[in-house]
Amino acid sequence: MPTPVLYCRDPLSPRRVDEHFAREAQEVRARGGAVGLVDHDALLKGDAEQAVAHVPAGLGSVWYRGWMIPGDRYVALAEALSRRGTALLVTPDQYRAAHELPGWYEMFVDITPASVWRPTRPGEILAAEDLADLAEPLLPGSGIVKDYVKSRKHEWEQACFIPDLADWAGLTRVVQRFVELQEEFLAGGIVLRSFETFSKLESVAAEVRVWWLDSEPRLFTPHPDSPFERGLVPDLDHIRPGVQSLGCRFVTTDVALRSDGVWRVVEVGDGQVSDLHPSSNRGEFAALLVGL
Template identity: 55%
Template sequence: MPILLSCMDPLNQRRTDPHFAAETAAARALGADIGLIDHDLLLAGEATAAARTVPRDRGPAWYRGWMIPSTAYAALAAALAACGTPLIVDPASYRAAHELPGWYPTFAPLTPASRWQANSPGRIPETATLSALAAALGAGPGIVKDYVKSAKHAWETACYIPDLADTARLHQVVAAFIAEQGSYLAGGIVLRAFEAFTADGRRAAETRVWWLDGTPLLIGAHPDTSTQNPVPALDSVADRVKQLGARFVTTDLALRNDGVWRVIEVGDGQVSDLPTDIEPDLVVNALLSAPHRSASGPNR
């Protein structure tokens, strides 16, 4: 049986962070070993120290915890492999599912058109650079995000761009987004064409589908929304998930105003939050029962 890794409670490093305590309790009930990662040390670049309490030589491990930047995940994978407890999801597969440039080429027919450029935290791209990115999307509204997240909570100032051809407004919104993300800016800047979706309040009413080895495992509302639309046929999404090749994936789907289902985001399932009204047993049991093989790596 694989080991389950999670994040330690910053206030008591001998126990699981309360946000994930139910998942580790479910894993223990099934007889699994638990390892705790010091997430703060990991983000500080101390991967070996972050994994200091993980049991050694216990074989393959799933991670279920807070989001990890791709570079830090690779460092953690190396530290865990050195102590005989390798991660089941390799760094290339994690990055492919976690960051938009990794999954977008596979899901392009099913998701809003997007263009991106690497960018370091705090650096605002030149207006000409942003205009070139936007020009590839054509005129009309858009949104800005990084490789992983947007700032939907600051929709009017740091997310939504009324007209991508308005270079002054484009630069203003991107600059506000970069300031909003601060040191947490992930990977770079992404511009996406805006599509109108049915809403739960002011947010698109998103449905999250969890996939394990290409098969739907769990379907529920996105953790940030209170309702979900009826679930569509998943054949076309399933084909893309299989093409991506990552073992444990989430897809967030929303119904566009014209009745077409679209993929809003793809994510690595290890760092995707469960709905609060769903017990973790189903996901935990599926992970611990899955075949013990490494991910084949994302298709390119």
Template identity: 60%
Template structure:
């Protein structure tokens, strides 16, 4: 087992909108764990950042802080670049560059690197409120295998409105395709990220004894932690050393993560009905959520240690305060 070496780590958390000196409640337990591990939590104003005022967002970050991680709510790629620029003017910088953040955060940035490991996809750039015309959607659908598909933007889907704004039963039905995409664009509103994505539908199994969708956390190209997906009702995760199917997919996924070249990445793996684990999403680890019952201390070690072995910790039984 690799020896872990503790280092100091400074992490920017979103502040509580009602208590500017506290971390947002969703991340408060993690911030406490970071401090207990010898790290330094600092606060930024996420609302100010989204409003376009990056200078106000970082007002509580001391000058000369140096390299920092961000852990908080999602930030559009342009806002993340503005955050990095504002920090640099204060003698600080994000450990994940704006270019690396966009590459991991948005599907067009990572898709080609993971081709073969993830459902076939295509996309059309579009701004908030802009629904691609039926002809453009049909041309996009022609690049996917025949059958069903799911709709999302460059970052998020609306899977909780599955039949209304996510699932297209048959790509050969242009009216249904346009209807689902239009509703998706409507519901996303101003938060539509990048454009419209179509992904070939693949059947996945439902969780039983262990989560059928897991989140693998990669730092510097190595898998450091496996947790249940945040939406999973099942906390236990398969052990990669005992699950042959999961063990088989980790080497090619690792090769893709290394090729992507981003320092802190998550890959969401779902178990397809034929027993093959598939990459269903890639993300920047800084804005990837942690399952409410995951071990906060094990996660914080990713940020505070130079090296750490792959771990599949048992649930801690605690929920972020």
């Protein structure tokens, strides 16, 4: 039986799949996969029952595909679905492990930039001394700041890149700006990472997204922000054990070639909420989801 998939509904046209995922959902249907609709807005507002009100009862085991969901909201989604006889193929613990850096870091520690973190609430400003303590294990060098899930890479100078982690004033300024701009969406806490120099194609980091299903690399796509439709083919032998020990069924790893020729894992993600590059073949992806 093709595996059913739950997509986010279109907020303006609630009987349809959100436009961003519509092509993919169409390909799932074309392969016999049932498609259910989840109300992402209701889920984030705290009404999980409403979010799944239009999911057909007794769908069995399903994938979710859509916008990112905070870890606690994913728990609520799983519970509301189970009351309707539907189970997510990725459990809440697995989702969190792949989605948040502290969940996957240990498994990839030798092949990802060194990182430290501290849980914080949205808007919470850490004192300069606390940030300096946090950064201490990464010294000397430059770094980047992000939360457990996302960076503000498009505001690189003011809210992402830290030229010198030993410079308290600079470190505090960039982290504070990051916290301000994340507003209430700051996920989990503050992460600081050692900066590594990655190879660039025409001045853009050549990141490749590898999609792993049951610890097998099944698809390679350019990073969603990449201006290139084809990426390099990464060397995965040293990455596979990390994916295996993470133990999640559907995972992405964003890998980049460091300037010394070593493939590094920049980020791990849950495959259900990782974005596809606009050029990626939705049919091939849908076939993976429905299991044909």
